[in-house]
Amino acid sequence: MAFRAFRAHSVSQGSSMAERITEEPLPSTKTAQSTVTCIYQANIAGFWRxxxxxxxKNLMNHSLHISIDSVGGDFHYNCKIDVKPWNFWGKKGYKSFDVDGHHVEVYWDLQSAKFSSGPEPSSDYYVALVSKEEVAFLLGDYSKKA
Structure with missing residues (x-):
């Protein structure tokens, strides 16, 4: 499994398998909603993307949105995961979609995830992208579980 980053900055969750390219949290204010955006590069469907x-995060739920660029970068393939605190089903699961005609799967386990004040989990979770039957991208500190 290989990842590239424009800037070497280790992922705060302890994963040595992926590195952030950028992190753009919204300014710290007392609002009911917050977001964190991280951009990575991974070899998915045979190309670095x-x-x-x-x-x-808002008062009612957490969400995870994953977007993968097409080879030319002019199109984005999207996967959205809602993690509602009162529903067990959204905290662990699987989705699949096509990226430039190649099957990609997303697996996640956020059942035990620990969150601090922000929307991004701090520990006890994983999010994995599988392409060509290999883990192409992995976030979180539950890599063995993944």
Whole structure:
């Protein structure tokens, strides 16, 4: 499994498998909603692509939005995961979609995830992208569980 980053900055969750390209949290204010956007590069469907991960939180739920760029970068393939605190089903799961005609799967386990004040989990979780039957991208500190 290989990842590239424009800027070497280790992922704060302890994963040594992916590195952030950028991190753009919104200014710290007392609002009911917050987001964190991280951009990575991963080899998905045979090409290095930007993978944008958006963690979003409001008073009612947490969401995870993953966007993968097409080869030319002019199109984005999207996957949205809602993690509602009162529903068990959204905290662990699987989705699949096509990226430039190639099957990509997203697996996640946020059942035990610990969140601080922000929308991004701080520990005890994983989010994995699988392409060509290999883990192409992995976030979180539960890599063995993934």
């Amino acid at each position: 930007n993978v944008t991960v958006l963690w979003w």
